[in-house]
Amino acid sequence: xxxxxxxxxxxxxxxxxxxxxxxxxxxxxxxxxxxxxxxxxxxxxxxxxxxxxxxxxxxxxxxxxxxxxxxxxxxxxxxxxxxxxxxxxxxxxxxxxxxxxxxxxxxxxxxxxxxxxxxxxxxxxxxxxxxxxxxxxxxxxxxxxxxxxxxxxxxxxxxxxxxxxxxxxxxxxxxxxxxxxxxxxxxxxxxxxxxxxxxxxxxxxxxxxxxxxxxxxxxxxxxxxxxxxxxxxxxxxxxxxxxxxxxxxxxxxxxxxxxxxxxxxxxxxxxxxxxxxxxxxxxxxxxxxxxxxxxxxxxxxxxxxxxxxxxxxxxxxxxxxxxxxxxxxxxxxxxxxxxxxxxxxxx
Amino acid sequence: xxxxxxxxxxxxxxxxxxxxxxxxxxxxxxxxxxxxxxxxxxxxxxxxxxxxxxxxxxxxxxxxxxxxxxxxxxxxxxxxxxxxxxxxxxxxxxxxxxxxxxxxxxxxxxxxxxxxxx
Numbered sequence: 158x159x160x161x162x163x164x165x166x167x168x169x170x171x172x173x174x175x176x177x178x179x180x181x182x183x184x185x186x187x188x189x190x191x192x193x194x195x196x197x198x199x200x201x202x203x204x205x206x207x208x209x210x211x212x213x214x215x216x217x218x219x220x221x222x223x224x225x226x227x228x229x230x231x232x233x234x235x236x237x238x239x240x241x242x243x244x245x246x247x248x249x250x251x252x253x254x255x256x257x258x259x260x261x262x263x264x265x266x267x268x269x270x271x272x273x274x275x276x277x278x279x280x281x282x283x284x285x286x287x288x289x290x291x292x293x294x295x296x297x298x299x300x301x302x303x304x305x306x307x308x309x310x311x312x313x314x315x316x317x318x319x320x321x322x323x324x325x326x327x328x329x330x331x332x333x334x335x336x337x338x339x340x341x342x343x344x345x346x347x348x349x350x351x352x353x354x355x356x357x358x359x360x361x362x363x364x365x366x367x368x369x370x371x372x373x374x375x376x377x378x379x380x381x382x383x384x385x386x387x388x389x390x391x392x393x394x395x396x397x398x399x400x401x402x403x404x405x406x407x408x409x410x411x412x413x414x415x416x417x418x419x420x421x422x423x424x425x426x427x428x429x430x431x432x433x434x435x436x437x438x439x440x441x442x443x444x445x446x447x448x449x450x451x452x453x454x455x456x457x458x459x460x461x462x463x464x465x466x467x468x469x470x471x472x473x474x475x476x477x478x479x480x481x482x483x484x485x486x487x488x489x490x491x492x493x494x495x496x497x498x499x500x501x502x503x504x
Numbered sequence: 505x506x507x508x509x510x511x512x513x514x515x516x517x518x519x520x521x522x523x524x525x526x527x528x529x530x531x532x533x534x535x536x537x538x539x540x541x542x543x544x545x546x547x548x549x550x551x552x553x554x555x556x557x558x559x560x561x562x563x564x565x566x567x568x569x570x571x572x573x574x575x576x577x578x579x580x581x582x583x584x585x586x587x588x589x590x591x592x593x594x595x596x597x598x599x600x601x602x603x604x605x606x607x608x609x610x611x612x613x614x615x616x617x618x619x620x621x622x
Contacts, residue, residue, distance in 0.1 A: 460568050461566040470558055
């Protein structure tokens with residue numbers, strides 16, 4: 158997924174010219190435009206931005222104010238300053254305020270593109286990784302007492318986040334409008350991710366103050382329980398209401414001659430609402446061997462009859478299997494709360 | 505291999521582990537509480553290995569216990585646990601220990617990203 162580069166200038170014509178000139182680099186980065194500093198701040202909150210190019214003189218919020226805001230709130234996002242009224246003093250001030258580069262207008266699209274690409278490459282100077290679990294990676298960072306900025310992209314949703322480590326300690330995190338520990342929980346609960354490593358950390362203040370393994374464990378627990386975010390957190394006090402709702406739905410379905418699949422669907426909706434991540438429910442005799450073998454395993458180890466099985470096929474497809482003839486398969490997305498599903502069908 | 509699985513076996517409500525090759529041969533097993541049936545005495549493994557095929561991770565939930573199953577480079581790891589075991593912690597421990605199983609086979613590719621610059 159190409160990185161987003163935000164260009165901020167109140168000169169609309171210049172913005173359009175630059176966007177057109179940078180179009181040929183679309184395979185390396187996407188251009189996002191903002192007409193002033195306030196719109197730029199909005200864009201930074203709305204989407205993952207990897208780099209900002211800003212004019213100095215703008216109404217409402219000038220380039221220096223924007224630079225200060227980004228340094229404070231998005232320390233990993235580099236800012237390039239461009240101006241038509243440059244002076245050595247201004248350049249010195251811009252660099253002292255944290256600007257990565259200082260360019261005088263007119264700015265040529267190709268020159269700008271080269272600087273953007275060089276800066277984006279530095280963001281993955283420590284390498285990129287795919288097919289590695291965040292758990293294993295965190296362990297390695299801790300073991301090596303590594304200082305780095307880790308940019309994480311969840312492949313399925315395209316969500317992006319950033320984790321800041323100094324000497325193996327997790328200092329801060331950010332994804333969307335979530336920051337610090339809330340952001341860390343979200344990022345660490347992602348399944349199929351790609352990672353870019355930058356061998357430096359612009360953050361020095363520890364806003365998390367917890368052992369990375371403890372944060373990871375809590376993230377996994379929240380994910381398993383389907384309580385990854387406060388907005389979708391299940392309210393335990395509603396359990397009784399859910400059970401009543403479930404019984405009413407099941408009774409009504411049974412009265413209307415509904416199939417077992419309809420009843421399962423009703424149970425999922427009553428208990429998990431929109432968080433089911435349900436993709437399909439069907440019966441599949443091709444999975445009978447697996448269910449029978451699992452049942453036999455339980456018999457040998459005196460574990461009792463098999464109630465349910467949850468399977469993950471290479472992180473791409475998740476299924477809850479219910480013993481029946483043929484096996485009932487509930488296909489769900491990676492977002493589904495695993496432990497809730499297991500609890501629901503093993504009780 | 506005892507050392508590799510120690511963190512798992514030390515967890516609360518974990519009954520034991522058994523590592524079975526893709527061909528159904530038991531590579532390692534440890535059940536500190538001594539199970540009623542030895543997994544070496546049963547012939548379930550080849551059929552189970554065949555049924556698991558491309559599965560990366562599985563949970564088999566029974567009335568009284570649960571099996572957490574994880575594919576490794578050597579075969580499938582089966583962990584027998586009670587219903588009070590911390591499954592999230594168990595999965596995390598597996599994330600951490602499985603690379604050491606791979607390392608025992610000489611797989612060190614991912615470590616290169618962490619080598620300090622000289």
